[in-house]
Amino acid sequence: xxxxxxxxxxxxxxxxxxxxxxxxxxxxxxxxxxxxxxxxxxxxxxxxxxxxxxxxxxxxxxxxxxxxxxxxxxxxxxxxxxxxxxxxxxxxxxxxxxxxxxxxxxxxxxxxxxxxxxxxxxxxxxxxxxxxxxxxxxxxxxxxxxxxxxxxxxxxxxxxxxxxxxxxxxxxxxxxxxxxxxxxxxxxxxxxxxxxxxxxxxxxxxx
Amino acid sequence: xxxxxxxxxxxxxxxxxxxxxxxxxxxxxxxxxxxxxxxxxxxxxxxxxxxxxxxxxxxxxxxxxxxxxxxxxxxxxxxxxxxxxxxxxxxxxxxxxxxxxxxxxxxxxxxxxxxxxxxxxxxxxxxxxxxxxxxxxxxxxxxxxxxxxxxxxxxxxxxxxxxxxxxxxxxxxxxxxxxxxxxxxxxxxxxxxxxxxxxxxxxxxxxxxxxxxxxxxxxxxxxxxxxxxxxxxxxxxxxxxxxxxx
Numbered sequence: 001x002x003x004x005x006x007x008x009x010x011x012x013x014x015x016x017x018x019x020x021x022x023x024x025x026x027x028x029x030x031x032x033x034x035x036x037x038x039x040x041x042x043x044x045x046x047x048x049x050x051x052x053x054x055x056x057x058x059x060x061x062x063x064x065x066x067x068x069x070x071x072x073x074x075x076x077x078x079x080x081x082x083x084x085x086x087x088x089x090x091x092x093x094x095x096x097x098x099x100x101x102x103x104x105x106x107x108x109x110x111x112x113x114x115x116x117x118x119x120x121x122x123x124x125x126x127x128x129x130x131x132x133x134x135x136x137x138x139x140x141x142x143x144x145x146x147x148x149x150x151x152x153x154x155x156x157x158x159x160x161x162x163x164x165x166x167x168x169x170x171x172x173x174x175x176x177x178x179x180x181x182x183x184x185x186x187x188x189x190x191x192x193x194x195x196x197x198x199x200x201x202x203x204x205x206x207x
Numbered sequence: 208x209x210x211x212x213x214x215x216x217x218x219x220x221x222x223x224x225x226x227x228x229x230x231x232x233x234x235x236x237x238x239x240x241x242x243x244x245x246x247x248x249x250x251x252x253x254x255x256x257x258x259x260x261x262x263x264x265x266x267x268x269x270x271x272x273x274x275x276x277x278x279x280x281x282x283x284x285x286x287x288x289x290x291x292x293x294x295x296x297x298x299x300x301x302x303x304x305x306x307x308x309x310x311x312x313x314x315x316x317x318x319x320x321x322x323x324x325x326x327x328x329x330x331x332x333x334x335x336x337x338x339x340x341x342x343x344x345x346x347x348x349x350x351x352x353x354x355x356x357x358x359x360x361x362x363x364x365x366x367x368x369x370x371x372x373x374x375x376x377x378x379x380x381x382x383x384x385x386x387x388x389x390x391x392x393x394x395x396x397x398x399x400x401x402x403x404x405x406x407x408x409x410x411x412x413x414x415x416x417x418x419x420x421x422x423x424x425x426x427x428x429x430x431x432x433x434x435x436x437x438x439x440x441x442x443x444x445x446x447x448x449x450x451x452x453x
Contacts, residue, residue, distance in 0.1 A: 071287045078255060078279050 005106045006057050008033060010182025012142030013043055013054035014173050015112045016156060018165035020119035022112045024052050025173045025189040027142075030059060031182060039185040039206075047073050048084045050114040050192055053093065056142035057107035057128065065105050069093055086113020086122040090132070097130035104128045108141035114192045140176075144183045148176030166191050166200070174204040224263070224323045225349040225367065225377040226335045230405040231325040232374065234381040235263050236353075236389060237400055253402045257282040259292055259413040260326035261404065265353050266340075267319040274320055278302055295326040299336045299344050307342030317341070321352050327406040327413050349380075355388040362387060374403065382430045394430075396423035 013026040030041030044054045045066045053069070055062040072092055073084055084092075090111040097105060105128055113122040125139035126132060133139070138156050140148045155168040170189055177183040187202040224233045235252040255261045256278045264271040281301045285293035302322075309317045317340045324336040337352060338344035349367045351359035362384050372380070381401060386394045401418040418426075 067287055067290070071283045074257070074283055074286070075279055078257070079276070 006108075007143050007182055009057070009059040009062075010143050010180075011041070011043055011056045011059075011062075012140070012144040012148060012173070012177055012180070012183040013056050013110050014140045014145075014148050014152060014169060014176075015054070015110045015123045015125075015138070016152065016160075016165060016169045016172075017121045017123050017137045018160035018162060020114070020121065021160075021162045021165055021191060021193045022114055022121045022123060023162075023165045023169040023189060023191045024054055024110065024112045025169050025187055026054050026056070027144075027173070027177050027183045027185065027187050029183055029185040034181065036185065042188050044188065044190060045070075047089055048113075050116055050197075051084055051086050051089050052112050052190055052192065053089070054110040054141065055107045056109075056145075058105075061105040061107045065093075065096065065107055065109075069096060072096065085115070086111060086124075089113065090122070090124045090126075094126050094130035094132050097126065097128060101129050108145075110139050110141050112192065114194065116194050119194055142183060144176045144180035147179045148172050151176050162191050162193055162198075166198075170200075170202055174202060178205055224325055224335050224337075224347070224351070225363070225372070225381055226325075226333055226347070229333075230374040230377070230403055231327075231333050231335055232377040232381050232401065232403055233261075233263055233323065233325055234385060234399055234401045236385070237398055252400065253417070255415060256298065256324075256326075257286070257292060259328060259404075259406070260295055260298065260324060261402065261415050262322045262324040263402075265321040265323075270318040271320045271322075274302060274306075274318055274322070277305060292328065294328045294330050295324065295334045295336065296331070296346075299324055299338060303338050303342045303344045305342075306338065306340060310341060323350065323352060325402075325404050327404065333404075333406070351384065351388075359384045359388045374405070378403075378426055379430065382426050386430065394427050396420040396427065399423065401426075 010029055010031050011027055013024065015022065015024040024044055026043040028039050028042055029036055030038040041059065043056055043062055044052055046052050047069065055065055069092065073089065076084060093109060093111060107128055109126045111124045123136050123139050124133050125141055138152045140152060151172040155172050160168060166189060170187065173187050184204060185206060187204060189200045189202060191198045224231065233253065253261055253263045254275050278298060281298050282293045285297065306318055309315050319340055321337065321339045327333050335347045335350065336344055337347055337350050348369060349363040351363065366380055385399055389398065401423065402415060403418065404413065404415045406413045
């Protein structure tokens with residue numbers, strides 16, 4: 001168990017698309033192997049008004065990559081004098097990860113975003129060396145990702161409205177983490193729409 | 208520690224900066240050298256370094272761009288290491304060390320740029336710094352750099368009230384200094400740009416904003432009204448003294 005670095009701290013995140021809205025959710029557990037240390041460790045970070053990234057894997061890398069990405073996005077916004085778009089953020093992140101191709105960060109990532117003018121939605125995921133994916137409907141990373149994928153495929157419908165999207169995302173996450181000992185202890189869900197972002201905290205099984 | 212010495216005015220395009228009790232005001236002259244020059248969407252004088260610090264430039268623009276980039280990198284490196292915004296003096300000091308190195312080592316020429324920095328941090332509140340090509344810098348309550356800066360500084364010395372200047376006083380003072388030092392006869396919103404930095408203690412957010420043309424027009428009109436009133440009073444005074452003489 002000690003040599004599976006991706007399962008050392010645990011944690012999971014899921015992202016789903018709706019009609020002109022996207023949702024991203026993560027659990028709140030921070031543990032060291034089978035010991036739970038904290039229940040307020042969220043893995044989602046905001047990089048712009050409509051761009052969110054979730055990092056799952058080794059906790060120290062979650063924090064470091066989040067901070068290093070912030071360094072680069074801050075400079076981008078200062079130099080370009082405009083906010084980041086989701087696909088640009090995604091490319092910056094995968095570039096950052098590939099720079100460490102032969103000594104990688106132990107995290108898998110999810111990037112979501114929305115274009116407030118057109119309502120176009122973006123959901124991307126990446127492995128720990130920056131492999132890019134297409135703009136998908138559903139993506140999951142973390143120790144419980146296999147379980148959540150199954151539930152997500154079941155609950156996903158195309159063109160959901162924000163409330164349906166919230167329900168689908170939350171149920172996939174909460175029921176998926178119940179099958180995984182390294183995830184859980186509550187969840188946070190962000191639903192991003194054209195005019196607002198809603199954050200909700202969920203209380204699931206506290207184990 | 209702010210290093211101080213007798214600073215001479217450097218002959219670049221002018222700007223002044225004033226520290227107020229609840230903010231910092233920066234005013235700069237816009238030089239539209241040719242009507243054929245393409246419009247820029249952003250300011251060509253005032254640059255944001257990080258959320259709580261911005262600076263304005265006097266001198267060679269290409270040199271300035273290199274240094275602005277370096278200032279931003281210094282700010283971000285501090286933020287990455289310590290996860291809190293860099294103090295203003297730290298950033299100014301680091302950049303000035305770089306500027307100084309170019310005056311002593313390598314056979315390279317110094318950067319032909321003077322900066323005026325305005326910012327807020329949690330250690331010393333609102334601050335105003337000036338740096339020049341030698342790498343020397345100082346902290347100021349009100350200062351001016353560029354063309355006619357001696358005139359401007361003497362006006363500031365008389366009019367700026369330490370410990371009492373509020374933001375709108377500082378804005379009025381800036382307009383006043385400009386109307387006395389600019390080459391042109393009449394002050395219009397196209398010729399100047401003013402930025403204001405304010406920190407909201409409740410939300411812990413700093414806003415840096417450029418004054419819009421309407422606000423500039425209002426300020427200029429207020430100043431002109433004050434001036435015409437003073438002129439009218441003076442004329443009345445003169446008439447009464449002449450009458451007394453008779």
